[in-house]
Amino acid sequence: MNEIGLRRRATVHDVARAAGVSLATVDRVLNGRPGVRAATVEKVEAAIAEIGFQRDLGASLLARSRDLRLTFVIPDGSNEFMASLADAVTRRAGPALSDRVHIETLRIRALDADALAQSLDNLDPRHCDCAIIVASEEPSVQAAVDAASKRGVVVMTLVSDLPGTQRRHFIGIDNVAAGRTAASLMGRFLPQGGKVAVIAGSLHLRDHSDRLAGFKAGLAAEFPSLELIGPVEGHDERSETQAIIGGLLAQHPDLAGLYNLGAGNGGLVSALESSSRSGAIRVIAHELTEPTRRGLKSGAIDIVLDQNPDGEIREAIAAARMLALGGNSATTTDPIEIGIFLRDNLR
Amino acid sequence: MNEIGLRRRATVHDVARAAGVSLATVDRVLNGRPGVRAATVEKVEAAIAEIGFQRDLGASLLARSRDLRLTFVIPDGSNEFMASLADAVTRRAGPALSDRVHIETLRIRALDADALAQSLDNLDPRHCDCAIIVASEEPSVQAAVDAASKRGVVVMTLVSDLPGTQRRHFIGIDNVAAGRTAASLMGRFLPQGGKVAVIAGSLHLRDHSDRLAGFKAGLAAEFPSLELIGPVEGHDERSETQAIIGGLLAQHPDLAGLYNLGAGNGGLVSALESSSRSGAIRVIAHELTEPTRRGLKSGAIDIVLDQNPDGEIREAIAAARMLALGGNSATTTDPIEIGIFLRDNLR
DNA sequence: TAAGTCATGAGGCACGTACCTCATGGACGG
DNA sequence: CCGTCCATGAGGTACGTGCCTCATGACTTA
Known part of the structure; x- marks a missing residue:
């Protein structure tokens, strides 16, 4: 019933025929089982390359008769971005299930390195193929990532990276570039120069320290007339951030700009709006969430730099699927x- | 061999048991085949909802023993964005194949409605499940879309929509919002007012006419001190656009802003750079391509509004998969x- | 009442891969 | 020359779904 001229896609049978070996041998090679001479392995791999065989992912998962099991580990607490990240996971979980991808979510206390390390330690490769974590850069976490990898649980980082470990992939924005972009916008907003305060969540978070580095570099290179104040750490908490902003406003009556490279934006907006200086200070924040939307609309915030949580979750799942087939996720x-985002292109 | 407490996912067998019908009946309901009483259909659907059955997409495509066949129809010519769209299709074609999605690309002459209509007419539902087209809003195209739908080829629109036809889905940005965003940025760039020229490709393209509408509305609502010149149609061609810009520059020595809502950006940049007024005029263009990157870097262009071609192709494929399973693509x-994009956050 | 229509059941084969068992034949050491 | 190990072949079953055929029993219509 094949249409003429419409070539069938190659199967393991075709590989076996092309390599001049049996199905069993092809199977052993494909799934990395022992008992095949190196020369034979090469023959099979050459045949695969030659006829362009691609393993059928659906049939493969079907035959294994089990889903790909992913565990997302996401910080809990008042951080709205993390909440929207978790929501995105929930939204994707349903559709993913019909692709045989089973997703679980773990929420742990924000900025609690030991809690993160421990939940990684608890992951059993028999129940979890891949963990996707929002990492913080602390020794206990790094050790736990390497340990999990050694046990056979693939680890990927999300939003905040953990270079120098066995993590197989990072999904998130280039945070140095984000900081540079913030500097570039801030510099254009303040051609006359002035004081710019920087608030971070925690410099143990790689995304925050990268943004800071990019922002500093951007200011130094292009806008030396801006004077940087801080960074101050608000630990991504609403009330703490609000207190810090209040203090900065009181301490610097001539404050011209504010860059919050962490979370806690509810506190940022509240502090600005209750200060009578909202709109007079150029404000750049991160992540499009309820408080930053409110800030954009009221004029308290000028620009929001955002990473799309839905897109990140989608890519995380796609990368995990690729890794599961032995492919290289980075290439795809x-x-x-x-x-x-500004007020006018809110989505 | 199931882990304790790890429930197996529901299958058609479970649905049959739960509904008290046979496998054959479940199958008839699932695949919309006739010969089932309405009451029985309801019973089955209730059972599906109750036990949370989700069809296994992989097994389904496997059993059908054929790939999902998509045809992308993309304009040819000097339009760099369309080229990058076609590139994105090519990039996705490989990975998609391992999900049993077979992709073909058709390039047709840009702005040639009859060529587009004819390639739609040529699509045979036995060789193509779904066509994804960059539409232009002309009667012959609209008729061809409806005819293809009637023949059983699902049609989706990409980049430029075709409302009022049988197209099942549109994938692209909200172009009215894009125009409004351009207006908002332009207004902020030119607080002292002035002349702003608008260049389009063709107002038969829905995306262009939508952008124009958004831009006009945004200026009228917020920046009445800006005087709009145009739109002039450059037909998305480099040389024609270059000539038009040259003419505008000569005719309006006091030109303050330029919004090119179409393609032909190579001509835009060339005209500006050879005019000695590059950098003195605020310029907003669309689509991140080689010429617009060059323009951003040199300062000839201030802002580029972009739709991510890779993302669009990805979503098109995802939507087609959903439609193929009888689902509603819009929901997912x-x-x-x-x-x-500005110079500082070029990707 | 006989013939026909219709909803449903029962069961089987196919898809491409994973994974299992068993057979076979060659290489090698003693 | 015999026993052992090892690479490989042969062939089966399973996964969840699609699609086919055939049988059956209920109901309609002439």
């Missing part, structure tokens, strides 16, 4: 882009 | 976002 996943 | 696809 799309980079996550830095979104720039 | 992510909206495409308007990217805003």
Whole structure:
């Protein structure tokens, strides 16, 4: 019943025929089982390359008769972005299930390195193929990532990276570039120069320290007339951030700009709006969430730099599927882009 | 061999048991085949909802023993964005194949409605499940879309929509919002007012006419001190656009802003750079391509509004898969976002 | 009442891969 | 020359779904 001229896609049978070996041998090679001479392995691999065989992912998962099991580990607490990240996971879980991808979510206390390390330690490769974590850069976490990898649980980082470990992939924006972009916008907003304060969540978070580095570099290179104040750490908490902003406003009556490279934006907006200086200070924040939307609309915030949580979750799942088939995820996943939002292009 | 407490996912067998019918009946319901009483259909659907059955997409495509066949119809010519769209299709074709999605690309002459209509007419539902087209809003195209739908080829629109036809889905940005965003940025760039020229490709393209509408509305609502010149149609061609810009520059020595809502950006940049007024005029263009990157870097262009071609192709494929399973694509696809690029956040 | 129509059941084969068992034949050491 | 190990072949079953045929029993219509 095949249409003429419409070639069937290659199967393991075709590989076996092309390599001049049996199905069993092809299977052993494909799934990395022992008992095949090196020369034979090469023959099979050559045949695969020659006829362009691609393993059928659906049939493969079907035959294994089990889903790909992913565990997302996401910080809990008042951080709205993390909440929207978790929501995105929930939204994707349903559709993913019909692709045989089973997703679980773990929420752990924000900025609690030991809690993160421990939940990684608890992951059993028999129940979890891949863990996707929002990492913080602390020794206990790094050790736990390497240990999990050694046990056979693939680890990927999300939003905040953990270079120098066994993590197989990072999904998130280029945070140095994000910081540079913030500097570039801030510099254009303040051609006359002035004081710019920087608030971070925690410099143990790689995304925050990268943004800071990019922002500093951007200011130094292009806008030396801006004077940087801080960074101050608000631990991504609403009330703590609000207190810090209040203090900065009181301490610097001539404050011209504010860059919050962490979370806690509810506190940022509240502090600005209750200060009578909202709109007079150029404000750049991160992540499009309820408080930053409110800030954009009221004029308290000028620009929001955003990473699309839905896109990140989608790419994480896609990367995990690729890894599960022994492929290289890096070659096929799309980079996550830095979104720039002002009042007029709110989505 | 199932882990204790790890429930197996529901299958058609479970549905049959739960509904008290046979496998054959479940199958008839699932695949919309006739010969089932309405009451029985309801019983089955209730059972599906109750036990949370989700069809196994992989097994389904496997059993059908054929790939999902998609045909992308993309304009040819000097339009760099369309080229990058076609590239994105090519990039996705490989990975998609391992999900049993077979992709073909047709390039047709840009702005040639009859060529587009004819390639739609040529699509045979036995060789193509779904066509994804960059539409232009002309009667012959509209008729061809409806005819193809009637023949059994699902049609989706990409980049430029075709409302009022049988097209099942549109994938692209909200172009009215894009125009409004351009207006908002332009207005902020030119607080002292002035002349702003608008260049389009063709107002038969829905995306262009939508952008124009959004831009006009945005200026009228917020920046009445800006005087709009045009639109002039450059037909998305490099040389024609270059000539038009040259003419505008000569005719309006006091030109303050330029919004090219179409393609032909190579001509835009060339005209500006050879005019000695590059950098003195605020310029907003669309689509991140080689010429617009060059323009951003040289300062000839201030802002580029972008739709991510890779993201669009990804969503198109995802939507087609959903439609193929009888689902409603609109509920599961992510909206495409308007990217805003300046020199500093080039990707 | 006989013939026909219709909803449903029962069961089987196919899809491409994973994974299992068993057979076979060659190489090698003693 | 015999026993052992090892690479490989042969062939089966299973996974969940699609699609086919055939049988059966209920109901309609002439």
